[in-house]
Amino acid sequence: xxxxxxxxxxxxxxxxxxxxxxxxxxxxxxxxxxxxxxxxxxxxxxxxxxxxxxxxxxxxxxxxxxxxxxxxxxxxxxxxxxxxxxxxxxxxxxxxxxxxxxxxxxxxxxxxxxxxxxxxxxxxxxxxxxxxxxxxxxxxxxxxxxxxxxxxxxxxxxxxxxxxxxxxxxxxxxxx
Numbered sequence: 001x002x003x004x005x006x007x008x009x010x011x012x013x014x015x016x017x018x019x020x021x022x023x024x025x026x027x028x029x030x031x032x033x034x035x036x037x038x039x040x041x042x043x044x045x046x047x048x049x050x051x052x053x054x055x056x057x058x059x060x061x062x063x064x065x066x067x068x069x070x071x072x073x074x075x076x077x078x079x080x081x082x083x084x085x086x087x088x089x090x091x092x093x094x095x096x097x098x099x100x101x102x103x104x105x106x107x108x109x110x111x112x113x114x115x116x117x118x119x120x121x122x123x124x125x126x127x128x129x130x131x132x133x134x135x136x137x138x139x140x141x142x143x144x145x146x147x148x149x150x151x152x153x154x155x156x157x158x159x160x161x162x163x164x165x166x167x168x169x170x171x172x173x174x175x176x
Contacts (some may be wrong), residue, residue: 082124138163
């Protein structure tokens, strides 16, 4: 009988140790799950903040931005700063904006035709284009000789075609 009691007590001790081991493992699992949950909560809060910021940015991008617009008179004024008279500006054409594939940007081009200008005047205009609001850059320039009957001037003059390009962020989003 004594052996039986010792045997039962030994079994009870083993059972108690197994139960404590299982409880400890479950407690460790719960601790890891809580830690993961807190990390996920913090990540979700950070992402929600970023989403809010991005939503406000895209809303701003959807609104017309008057500081990006350059009028023809602005272009003629910049040309005059380069010693190009208004009568030398033959035409100013705005090309329909084109979406740049695979991006959230669109390309806006302004083509300026000049006549009877020197290379120095054109180079000054190309450099001065950087001062225009909206980040315009000269992307194309072609020079053509003036008609042969007009060669009586002392300076060599050209007809020029200058393209100014602006890249504009144009992201759109669906409204609820």
